[in-house]
Amino acid sequence: MFQKAVSVFDRILRRYTPDPYVLALLLTFTLFVIGVSYTPTSATQMITYWGEGFWTLIPFTFQMVMVLFSGYMVALTPFVNRKLTSVAMMADTSQQAIVLITFTSLIASFLNWGLGLVVGGLLCQKMRERFPKGNYRLMVASSYSGFLVWHGGLSASIPLVLATEGNFSQSLVGGLIPVSETLLSPLNIAAVMGLFILLPILNRALHEPLTEKEEEPKILQIDYMDDFEPIKVPVDWLEKTPIVSSFIGLVGVIFVIVQIFRNKFNFDLNTINFIFLFLSIMLHKTPASLIRAMHQAAGKVGPVLLQFPFYAAIMSMMLHSGIGKMVSDFFVLIATPGTFNFWTFMSAGLVNLFVPSGGGQWAVQSPIVLEGARALNVDFAKAALAVAWGDAWTNMLQPFWALPLLSIAGLQLRDIMGYCLTILIVSGVFLGALFLFF
Secondary structure (H helix, E strand, O other): OHHHHHHHHHHHHHHHOOOHHHHHHHHHHHHHHHHHHHOOOOHHHHHHHHHHHOOOOHHHHHHHHHHHHHHHHHHOOHHHHHHHHHHHOOOOOHHHHHHHHHHHHHHHHHHOHHHHHHHHHHHHHHHHHHOOOOOHHHHHHHHHHHHHHHHHOOOOHHHHHHOOOOOOOHHHHOOOOOHHHOOOOHHHHHHHHHHHHHHHHHHHHOOOOOOOOOOOOOOOOOOOOOOOOOOOOOOHHHHHOHHHHHHHHHHHHHHHHHHHHOOOOOOOHHHHHHHHHHHHHHHHOOHHHHHHHHHHHHOOOHHHHHHHHHHHHHHHHHHHHOHHHHHHHHHHHOOOOOOHHHHHHHHHHHHHOOOOOHHHHHHHHHHHHHHHHHHOOOOHHHHHHHHHHHHHHHHHHOHHHHHHHHHHHOOOHHHOHHHHHHHHHHHHHHHHHHHHHO
């Protein structure tokens, strides 16, 4: 049943799914028309919101570039090449490879969403080498499916914001909401554990052998660095000796240790990037190896640099025109105390297509959702989780987060969309049912 459905989705979406950059432009145009037609916002105001928001994600864009850049440089080291090969050897069939990729991505994304996007893509590359006849597109889609759990994991932005003193929604809540009521709640635990069971089974069910008529896309192969590089001229000593890299790598390690002892260590995106960067410096052993890896990795960051500013502009239009409030108001209006969290989950999924950022989406929806929860006497923590999981759910259709993974994997968005749509539908039924039950 699943294979027939995904086959239909795959044929349609591979033919009609545009490049993510073109899709960002289409979303911009769609939002512009909705804003002018259904809100008091004029065309000039919409353009102003668009332009003023264009560069607002620059710090975050650079963080995402470093996630991809440093993660890819780590991937090019002989050490990681050997370890990924060892992990890939745990699978005896391409079906087992799908399950292993899904579990690995789920675990990594639960720990940190940036880590999940990189690790899954790297493992897909190794599985492709081990199973050249396997369905590589499904491998990459399976890796991306693990990203579904990020907003229920350790880097979940909305639950962490609610537990932080001085956060912008504290006055609406009337205090802080500890993670014991969000991330450690039975609802969130059920969602995370359920997806850890559901997704490997689902992705395994989507696997089918390739037909002779179907060709897998050509994959950009990773050019792994060598452990040893000969020194030919005196200047080579500085570039090819491990002493230089070992020294600066040791400085990075000492800094992390000091931060831990000072209780200032935060497992956030900056920390992940710092660890990956200095890990790549140490694992490459020599500056020459790192520099050659840098030139390969730099070619992967173009899509992020091009498209993220457009999504920042889209988010600004959504926020300032009132479209986000309009969507949330509609779902709150039709909700009852028993269905409020379900409709909040659905509304968050819709808003996420235009505001692909957990923190940004919470800024748009929190005033409406929390006031609606207060009016219907619904638990604030569960309402916040509904927004968080709605945000994570429709990432399966949102190319914003798929870009780093696709860059590592060497695929286009259309190559995985058929599988991602199937994953979206099945996971949506499961998560929606949870919010009706709890």
